[in-house]
Amino acid sequence: MSGAAINAALQRLGFDTKTEITGHGFRAMARTILHERLRFPAEVIEHQLAHRVPDSLGGAYNRTRFIDDRVAMMQAWADYLDRLKAGAEVVPIRQRDFLREGS
Secondary structure (H helix, E strand, C coil): CCCCHHHHHHHHCCCCCCCCHHHHHHHHHHHHHHCCCCCHHHHHHHCCCCCCCCCCCCCCCCCCCHHHHHHHHHHHHHHHHHHHHHCCCCCCCCCCHHHCCCC
């Protein structure tokens, strides 16, 4: 499925894919939440997103797929989304939370 197909579906749902959200934006959001909030290793997430995984030996020798880890990760992602849908507490993020003291 192409990114254009996802964006077209979002547009049919009423989203503006130029100013609100894009298909790629969902991938970026998932990548961030899976790593930072759900604590999955970056290489497992990158495999799931079909990205190249940096490797000290190079891609020619890397045959990892992390299938069991990816299944567990996708179940954790589904559970996370279910909690949000059910009304899980949403923690607001303020810009000052990201600024260093004295900045």
